[in-house]
Amino acid sequence: MSNKVLEINNLLMQFGGLKAVNDVSLDVHKSEITALIGPNGAGKTTFFNCLTGVYTPTSGDINIIPPGKKPIRANGKKPNKVTELGLARTFQNIRLFQEMTVLENVMIGRHAVTKANIFNAIINGKSTREEEQKIIHDSYEILKKLDLHTFSNEFASNLPYGAQRLLEIARALATEPFLLLLDEPAAGMNPQETISLIGTIEKLKAEHDLSILLIEHDMHLVMNLSDRCYVMDYGKLIAKGTPNAIANNPVVIKAYLGEDF
Amino acid sequence: MMNRVEILKKSAINAVIGILLTFPITVIKVNTIDQEITWRWYMMGLVGAVVLIISFFWIRQQERQNSGSTFKFNESKLGLKYHSIMSKPGVTKSVLGSAVLLIVLIPFITTPYTTSIITSALIYIILGLGLNIVVGLGGLLNLGYAAFFGVGAYTYAILNMNFGVGFWLALPLGGIASALFGAIVGLPVLRLKGDYLAIVTLGFGEMTRIFTENSDKLTRGASGIANIPKPTFFGHAFGYFGSTRYIYLIAVALVIIIIFIVWRMENSRVGRSWVAMREDDIACESMGIDLTQSKMTLFIISSAIAGVAGVLFAAKNTFINPQSFTVWESIMILCIVVLGGKGSVRGVILGALILILLPEYLRAFQQYRMLIFGFLLIVMMVFRPGGIIQNVRKIYKIEGEPTNE
Ligand SMILES: Nc1ncnc2c1ncn2[C@@H]1O[C@H](COP(=O)(O)OP(=O)(O)OP(=O)(O)O)[C@@H](O)[C@H]1O
Ligand SMILES: [Mg+2]
Numbered sequence: 001m002s003n004k005v006l007e008i009n010n011l012l013m014q015f016g017g018l019k020a021v022n023d024v025s026l027d028v029h030k031s032e033i034t035a036l037i038g039p040n041g042a043g044k045t046t047f048f049n050c051l052t053g054v055y056t057p058t059s060g061d062i063n064i065i066p067p068g069k070k071p072i073r074a075n076g077k078k079p080n081k082v083t084e085l086g087l088a089r090t091f092q093n094i095r096l097f098q099e100m101t102v103l104e105n106v107m108i109g110r111h112a113v114t115k116a117n118i119f120n121a122i123i124n125g126k127s128t129r130e131e132e133q134k135i136i137h138d139s140y141e142i143l144k145k146l147d148l149h150t151f152s153n154e155f156a157s158n159l160p161y162g163a164q165r166l167l168e169i170a171r172a173l174a175t176e177p178f179l180l181l182l183d184e185p186a187a188g189m190n191p192q193e194t195i196s197l198i199g200t201i202e203k204l205k206a207e208h209d210l211s212i213l214l215i216e217h218d219m220h221l222v223m224n225l226s227d228r229c230y231v232m233d234y235g236k237l238i239a240k241g242t243p244n245a246i247a248n249n250p251v252v253i254k255a256y257l258g259e260d261f
Numbered sequence: 262m263m264n265r266v267e268i269l270k271k272s273a274i275n276a277v278i279g280i281l282l283t284f285p286i287t288v289i290k291v292n293t294i295d296q297e298i299t300w301r302w303y304m305m306g307l308v309g310a311v312v313l314i315i316s317f318f319w320i321r322q323q324e325r326q327n328s329g330s331t332f333k334f335n336e337s338k339l340g341l342k343y344h345s346i347m348s349k350p351g352v353t354k355s356v357l358g359s360a361v362l363l364i365v366l367i368p369f370i371t372t373p374y375t376t377s378i379i380t381s382a383l384i385y386i387i388l389g390l391g392l393n394i395v396v397g398l399g400g401l402l403n404l405g406y407a408a409f410f411g412v413g414a415y416t417y418a419i420l421n422m423n424f425g426v427g428f429w430l431a432l433p434l435g436g437i438a439s440a441l442f443g444a445i446v447g448l449p450v451l452r453l454k455g456d457y458l459a460i461v462t463l464g465f466g467e468m469t470r471i472f473t474e475n476s477d478k479l480t481r482g483a484s485g486i487a488n489i490p491k492p493t494f495f496g497h498a499f500g501y502f503g504s505t506r507y508i509y510l511i512a513v514a515l516v517i518i519i520i521f522i523v524w525r526m527e528n529s530r531v532g533r534s535w536v537a538m539r540e541d542d543i544a545c546e547s548m549g550i551d552l553t554q555s556k557m558t559l560f561i562i563s564s565a566i567a568g569v570a571g572v573l574f575a576a577k578n579t580f581i582n583p584q585s586f587t588v589w590e591s592i593m594i595l596c597i598v599v600l601g602g603k604g605s606v607r608g609v610i611l612g613a614l615i616l617i618l619l620p621e622y623l624r625a626f627q628q629y630r631m632l633i634f635g636f637l638l639i640v641m642m643v644f645r646p647g648g649i650i651q652n653v654r655k656i657y658k659i660e661g662e663p664t665n666e
Binding site for chain 2: 052053054078079080083084088089091095096097098099100101103104107108109110111112113114116117118120121122124128131132135136137140152153155171174175
């Protein structure tokens with residue numbers, strides 16, 4: 001019995017003549033942090049977009065395995081359906097709801113796990129009001145975990161850059177995922193912020209029993225956090241293994257630093 | 262950040278370009294009868310000066326907005342003051358209460374002419390509120406909104422003409438018919454985004470009008486349908502004065518009901534998801550929100566509101582023809598929303614009052630109406646892109662936690 005939560009076989013994503021993701025197979029194991037690294041343009045974000053339904057892959061299999069349940073083939077499922085299955089993601093190029101407050105951003109994340117429809121909204125009965133209060137309360141608790149609660153009523157666009165990245169994580173967490181996909185969570189953060197981010201990710205992982213797939217350029221973060229590491233270059237998987245093995249792998253060093261080294 | 266001299270330089274260049282571009286129509290005046298050419302050199306100075314001044318303020322304004330230093334409307338003092346006063350307990354209620362009282366009294370203290378104009382404004386407030394749901398909250402640009410208005414009006418007119426259906430039955434039926442029409446149009450159209458959606462809705466709007474103009478049997482074509490009855494009060498029909506007042510009061514009631522519904526929707530789980538869709542549709546979908554379903558809901562609700570406004574419009578005017586539902590009407594409603602403030606109920610009300618009442622009272626400037634609107638919109642876009650009353654997000658208070666306000 002394997003303990004995988006995500007199993008991807010021979011994924012291909014083709015844009016015209018460009019194979020942005022070319023025959024990539026990757027597994028994420030339960031309660032582990034798997035890192036996906038690679039030079040710019042390697043196809044990492046495209047890979048995420050295939051998993052989360054933003055793109056429909058050209059071919060290959062994406063199997064999502066919610067803990068204790070049967071695998072579900074997720075190819076071509078719409079992003080909202082993928083989220084309902086228990087995958088949540090952050091975006092490399094921050095995509096917050098800029099003109100909504102920080103709290104509201106997280107409240108949107110609660111959408112997937114709440115029910116009130118438009119008629120409930122107009123009638124605004126007891127259960128609807130209770131649900132709304134619960135959304136506010138739960139969202140605030142999530143903000144607290146990421147130490148963002150003091151910004152609750154600020155517009156998301158007014159947050160400092162590092163805090164915006166954290167808010168992306170908070171919002172994803174609000175959907176109650178078992179698998180969290182983080183696309184370069186440390187991009188644009190200074191070294192202190194990165195160190196504190198490492199602590200935060202570890203804490204969230206433990207508290208929410210998360211499995212994490214993470215794209216990152218910051219090797220320090222990858223070395224510190226990940227249990228397994230995959231390396232992509234020009235759409236292809238060129239290596240996989242433990243972070244230490246990857247760091248000393250000549251093929252990987254060549255891909256990162258060029259032929260001359 | 263440019264300094265004044267640089268801005269002045271840029272403006273001077275603009276002025277020269279302006280002079281050159283308008284030279285043939287401003288400076289040269291050809292008198293075809295006498296076959297003479299007059300050179301109005303003074304026009305050159307005039308054009309230059311106007312362009313210089315406008316572009317100076319324009320560029321300066323844009324610079325300020327880009328640097329974000331001085332012109333942050335979200336934090337404007339007046340706005341903050343307004344919100345701090347309104348948020349005091351009891352203030353909102355008493356202000357609303359006296360406002361409603363005053364509004365109800367209007368038809369009894371003014372002339373039927375005034376009452377009738379204000380009723381028109383109220384109908385546009387309803388339309389503005391309806392369009393605001395799609396444009397302001399959902400961020401979907403609908404340029405064919407007048408068609409949904411028309412469907413409501415024609416539903417009443419046709420049902421009455423053929424089956425003698427009265428106003429009160431037609432009111433919900435008009436809403437339903439328009440909602441159905443919205444669903445049918447929405448199904449193909451809502452796959453599109455942004456500009457494409459705007460163009461296609463514009464097309465659908467015009468198609469609907471042209472269909473109405475050409476189906477003589479059903480709609481009596483371009484000549485329209487006359488003698489549409491005014492609403493009755495439990496079977497009792499009013500005279501001229503009475504019915505003007507009565508329709509006014511019905512319009513007020515509908516506006517209040519619709520504001521209430523919009524307000525409830527706005528502050529709900531579903532309403533929030535619409536705003537999220539406006540802000541970023543990809544992120545919104547990744548939060549588990551079904552975009553197709555959200556868009557359809559938005560579109561249908563907003564169509565239904567237009568339909569209700571249409572029935573009211575038909576009853577008020579007792580005569581409708583396709584000319585009341587042209588693309589100009591759609592643009593007018595859009596102006597109300599954009600001018601007043603996208604996403605803000607108060608803004609839409611203000612926008613409707615300004616755009617409908619001002620021209621009525623300034624009849625002397627009737628032929629410049631569109632010109633003034635255009636100018637107003639451009640000025641708004643430059644100086645206050647969020648509308649007169651900016652949409653402010655709700656402040657949530659968390660129990661047992663200090664707020665940082
Ligand atoms: N929608 C698209 N259409 C066409 N080409 C695309 C599309 N999306 C991505 N690509 C291409 O796919 C390749 C991989 O891009 P991707 O963004 O996945 O790289 P990445 O590994 O995330 O890089 P980075 O580290 O810079 O984020 C690039 O060459 C990119 O131009
Ligand atoms: Mg990327």
